[in-house]
Amino acid sequence: ASPDSAFLGLRGLLGQAMRAGDLAQARTLAEEGLRLQPKSPWLIRNKFDIECAAGEWLAAQETLSLAVQAKLLGKAEQSRKLGLLAFAEAREAEARGAHEPALAAAGRALKQAPDLIPAACLLGRLLGKAGKTAKAERVLEKAWARAPHPDLAAVFANLVPGERPSQQLLRIRRLTAANPGHKESRLLLAEASLAAGESARARELLQPLTQGAACARVCRLMARISEAQGAPAREAQEWLARARQAPRDAAWHCQACGRPTEDWALHCPACGEFDTLQWGETIPRVTAGAGLLAQGAPL
Numbered sequence: 001a002s003p004d005s006a007f008l009g010l011r012g013l014l015g016q017a018m019r020a021g022d023l024a025q026a027r028t029l030a031e032e033g034l035r036l037q038p039k040s041p042w043l044i045r046n047k048f049d050i051e052c053a054a055g056e057w058l059a060a061q062e063t064l065s066l067a068v069q070a071k072l073l074g075k076a077e078q079s080r081k082l083g084l085l086a087f088a089e090a091r092e093a094e095a096r097g098a099h100e101p102a103l104a105a106a107g108r109a110l111k112q113a114p115d116l117i118p119a120a121c122l123l124g125r126l127l128g129k130a131g132k133t134a135k136a137e138r139v140l141e142k143a144w145a146r147a148p149h150p151d152l153a154a155v156f157a158n159l160v161p162g163e164r165p166s167q168q169l170l171r172i173r174r175l176t177a178a179n180p181g182h183k184e185s186r187l188l189l190a191e192a193s194l195a196a197g198e199s200a201r202a203r204e205l206l207q208p209l210t211q212g213a214a215c216a217r218v219c220r221l222m223a224r225i226s227e228a229q230g231a232p233a234r235e236a237q238e239w240l241a242r243a244r245q246a247p248r249d250a251a252w253h254c255q256a257c258g259r260p261t262e263d264w265a266l267h268c269p270a271c272g273e274f275d276t277l278q279w280g281e282t283i284p285r286v287t288a289g290a291g292l293l294a295q296g297a298p299l
Helices: 003-020 023-036 041-053 057-069 075-095 099-112 117-129 133-146 150-157 165-176 183-195 199-210 216-228 233-245
Strands: 251-254 277-280
Touching (some): 041 057, 075 099, 117 133, 117 150, 133 150, 133 165, 150 165, 150 183, 183 199, 183 216, 199 216
Antiparallel strands (some): 251 277
């Protein structure tokens, strides 16, 4: 009968429903709780998480609007979240074979979240499928200038199927020109040069990256270059041995639980937190409550 104790009871029941994976019950409880306390930060956060876990992207957009109205989110964070939701829409549309809606949603995702690498990859790939290769290259080049990443390189390389290594090298030179001094630019250009038979140029590109604690990718590529140049077998073996002792390669790491994962996802595969995966070579410092509003979770 008391609104305050009723709200606490709903909070406990909501926590139970979420732990049990009962999204339907959790959403019902969240909506009932919002009728009691419409501006509760932890409740809005959990309602958003429930809707994202259920793939209810339109409902999640409405919850974002509610968060903004309650002054719980700034414009920058709202824009990123909208970009993430549009990205989810694009992936679902692509899975259904709805190419045009997928393309439109991917464009919205990248516009709202320009630093979202998976959105740039998806948009580039969809444009490539539509035969808009030049436009796809411009999207990927712009993303590379902002933050080079192996996934961007993979999409860019596959835009023109069946091209000769020498032709691909010319295109990759255009891509890396957007951020020539970056480690990923050197790695990509060195690998393309090696594939095109320019092993000396590949070694020259990698040389600055071999100083100190070179990462495993650099060491493995140096081993391939040594073999291509006909160096003594011992040299390649030394590079491979060094690769086994090298610092870990860059990966996606969850900012909530600290665990690495090979592929980016909307939710961390380990702890389920939304939008907590960041790219890097080291495990990040784990931060508490890295979800939508970072102001508490269900009891």
